[in-house]
Amino acid sequence: MQQTDGRFSDFHALIPAGGVGSRLWPLSRGARPKFLYDFLGSGRTMIQATFDRLAAFAGNGHVAVMTGAAHAAAVAAQLPELDGRNLFVEPVGRDSTAAIALATAILARRHGCDVVVGSFAADHVIRDEETFRECVAQAVAAARAGYVATIGIAATRPSTAFGYIRQGRALGGEVPDAPDARMVRAFVEKPDSATAQAYLMTGEYRWNAGMFVMRADVLLDTLARLRPRIHETVTAIAAIWDDDADHRAAMMERLWPGVEKIAFDYAVAEPLAAEGGVAVVPGGFGWDDIGDFNSVAALVPSADRYNNKIIGDPGRVVCLDSAGNVVAPAGGAGRTIALLGADDLVVVDTPDALLVAPRARSQEVKRMVAALAARGYDAIL
Amino acid sequence: MQQTDGRFSDFHALIPAGGVGSRLWPLSRGARPKFLYDFLGSGRTMIQATFDRLAAFAGNGHVAVMTGAAHAAAVAAQLPELDGRNLFVEPVGRDSTAAIALATAILARRHGCDVVVGSFAADHVIRDEETFRECVAQAVAAARAGYVATIGIAATRPSTAFGYIRQGRALGGEVPDAPDARMVRAFVEKPDSATAQAYLMTGEYRWNAGMFVMRADVLLDTLARLRPRIHETVTAIAAIWDDDADHRAAMMERLWPGVEKIAFDYAVAEPLAAEGGVAVVPGGFGWDDIGDFNSVAALVPSADRYNNKIIGDPGRVVCLDSAGNVVAPAGGAGRTIALLGADDLVVVDTPDALLVAPRARSQEVKRMVAALAARGYDAIL
Numbered sequence: 018m019q020q021t022d023g024r025f026s027d028f029h030a031l032i033p034a035g036g037v038g039s040r041l042w043p044l045s046r047g048a049r050p051k052f053l054y055d056f057l058g059s060g061r062t063m064i065q066a067t068f069d070r071l072a073a074f075a076g077n078g079h080v081a082v083m084t085g086a087a088h089a090a091a092v093a094a095q096l097p098e099l100d101g102r103n104l105f106v107e108p109v110g111r112d113s114t115a116a117i118a119l120a121t122a123i124l125a126r127r128h129g130c131d132v133v134v135g136s137f138a139a140d141h142v143i144r145d146e147e148t149f150r151e152c153v154a155q156a157v158a159a160a161r162a163g164y165v166a167t168i169g170i171a172a173t174r175p176s177t178a179f180g181y182i183r184q185g186r187a188l189g190g191e192v193p194d195a196p197d198a199r200m201v202r203a204f205v206e207k208p209d210s211a212t213a214q215a216y217l218m219t220g221e222y223r224w225n226a227g228m229f230v231m232r233a234d235v236l237l238d239t240l241a242r243l244r245p246r247i248h249e250t251v252t253a254i255a256a257i258w259d260d261d262a263d264h265r266a267a268m269m270e271r272l273w274p275g276v277e278k279i280a281f282d283y284a285v286a287e288p289l290a291a292e293g294g295v296a297v298v299p300g301g302f303g304w305d306d307i308g309d310f311n312s313v314a315a316l317v318p319s320a321d322r323y324n325n326k327i328i329g330d331p332g333r334v335v336c337l338d339s340a341g342n343v344v345a346p347a348g349g350a351g352r353t354i355a356l357l358g359a360d361d362l363v364v365v366d367t368p369d370a371l372l373v374a375p376r377a378r379s380q381e382v383k384r385m386v387a388a389l390a391a392r393g394y395d396a397i398l
Numbered sequence: 399m400q401q402t403d404g405r406f407s408d409f410h411a412l413i414p415a416g417g418v419g420s421r422l423w424p425l426s427r428g429a430r431p432k433f434l435y436d437f438l439g440s441g442r443t444m445i446q447a448t449f450d451r452l453a454a455f456a457g458n459g460h461v462a463v464m465t466g467a468a469h470a471a472a473v474a475a476q477l478p479e480l481d482g483r484n485l486f487v488e489p490v491g492r493d494s495t496a497a498i499a500l501a502t503a504i505l506a507r508r509h510g511c512d513v514v515v516g517s518f519a520a521d522h523v524i525r526d527e528e529t530f531r532e533c534v535a536q537a538v539a540a541a542r543a544g545y546v547a548t549i550g551i552a553a554t555r556p557s558t559a560f561g562y563i564r565q566g567r568a569l570g571g572e573v574p575d576a577p578d579a580r581m582v583r584a585f586v587e588k589p590d591s592a593t594a595q596a597y598l599m600t601g602e603y604r605w606n607a608g609m610f611v612m613r614a615d616v617l618l619d620t621l622a623r624l625r626p627r628i629h630e631t632v633t634a635i636a637a638i639w640d641d642d643a644d645h646r647a648a649m650m651e652r653l654w655p656g657v658e659k660i661a662f663d664y665a666v667a668e669p670l671a672a673e674g675g676v677a678v679v680p681g682g683f684g685w686d687d688i689g690d691f692n693s694v695a696a697l698v699p700s701a702d703r704y705n706n707k708i709i710g711d712p713g714r715v716v717c718l719d720s721a722g723n724v725v726a727p728a729g730g731a732g733r734t735i736a737l738l739g740a741d742d743l744v745v746v747d748t749p750d751a752l753l754v755a756p757r758a759r760s761q762e763v764k765r766m767v768a769a770l771a772a773r774g775y776d777a778i779l
Binding site: 043335337338348351352353354355356357358359362364366368369370371372373374375377378381382384385388389392394396397 | 424716718719729732733734735736737738739740743745747749750751752753754755756758759762763765766769770773775777778
């Protein structure tokens, strides 16, 4: 996977691997978040698939991961191809702005201020990798021209689970290597159902998959204007990052907990879009977010003609008069799940916890995790 | 529990403990049938509770158990008060007629032909034991007078899960110690829903709980007329039962597998009722059959105000927006079951098998067991 594409020579991919994914409990746990799990039975975990996809065109040495101290060892074990210097570890999570900013500042010091950094979540599924690569190439071109570039996913349904990007005029001839890019008029938050329907009708809205590609100096200058405290801290840390591990650790321990927690969309993308600084490349490569068991189910082929989806060994599940269920037999070897007359349920079996819920309540699994925490079931969270 | 009641001095109770109870899978297994399980969390298993109830008036020494070779050790372990000589073991199950007939023939040889034998299933729940005792006393009196006496349970709903007893005229002054006894006009099989409703309206029908009380000579003479082959075999075996364990085992191995398999209702109760030989004592003592998870649920108090029933440790079950479920957390220590937005389900968790089904399908769990057997899942059956 070292065949780099000339269009990406100045490009570095960043995978921020944070967030527990509590809507995927009990498969996803605090100690083993969803990006470490192979939900689709592909043989590769979410973060491995993400690494493979990016390394295929950026090159192994041009992929970095930012993750929490609790998961650094697991990430390193799952990604032996990842250069150890490109595994950036946070002692505590400070949301996406700080994570992307610090990684960008480190890469800028190593490779120059005009390096292009692209940030891609560790838990997305992309079907057509060739089309994805072409979209990233256009985003990189727009980034070189000074834009913060994002990729706007073609909305295939009026989803209320995603934020949206409202696109504006085409960039036109301004960036020849980004012929499909358009200006972003605004980023909007997850809509209600009627609003999502209206968005879909206009044809102006695309899903925001949180993919951002930008020149390091563009991001750092923007931060210096809009979030000077974050800029100051990440610059100070990046300056000593590669000097000495003890020094770095001491700096992180001292400065990181005080960094503002704010999402990249709020801190950078939205205000910069209002200034005309954000471009969007339309992405039609078959994308999905592994957000909850319903979305996992959409990506797993049916195990039978009754549309039952098995996340794991189908030999461990026996369905009788049962249709449309999502079943994860992860309770251990030899353990069998028998469904009789059960329809449209999520049944997730793990060695210490079992979840049963209707598929329609998939988004609310997060509430169950909160309820378990409130009742003292921390050992299984 | 040795305080015997004078009215029962010639009475011996028999508990035929057979049948897997596959509608209660995966709690009930071939190797550990339902009568060995404490479904109600009372601290006593079904067979222990049955033994206690009968020994309380018959005396420990007047209670016998007939069970299969596979379960003899478990029965003996659960019933240390049971006289070892009263544990009758079949190498293979030959249905209730043979089991009751053999036990009766053995007891007749030991205690005389006019001993009264009462057979009571190992998996029934009886709420008012005092009333139960009074009913058995009347049945014993009717048995002494030459009837095969049964106890007809007051039907509280139009159940399709039980057979019915159609009662006839009162015995009147014929048996002074059985003032409530009536003649049985007929035994009828499990009805459909409309028929069950019609039965309930007439007031003539009672549930058949398979309780039979009779003088040994009455049963053996009836069998000699109606099922001479069964009579011949059990008489021959009973004649040597107490002689020598090896001789007994050899006889059982040789003769028992050839004995006709037929239910007591068909072989004895129905034809004898047609001849006017069966009496019924009305029983209003709060009876239930632990037939399926729905019937277990009816007997377990709710764990919360949403009518969720927990068979086991309530601390292992967390319900959120969930009502009317029957949950058995028997999957092992530390294992938690989380129900989110789930209503009216049966969730039975054991170390090697998990069942999920709507409560309304409880009777069909038997079909699931058959399906698992057909697919080769014998290890969990």
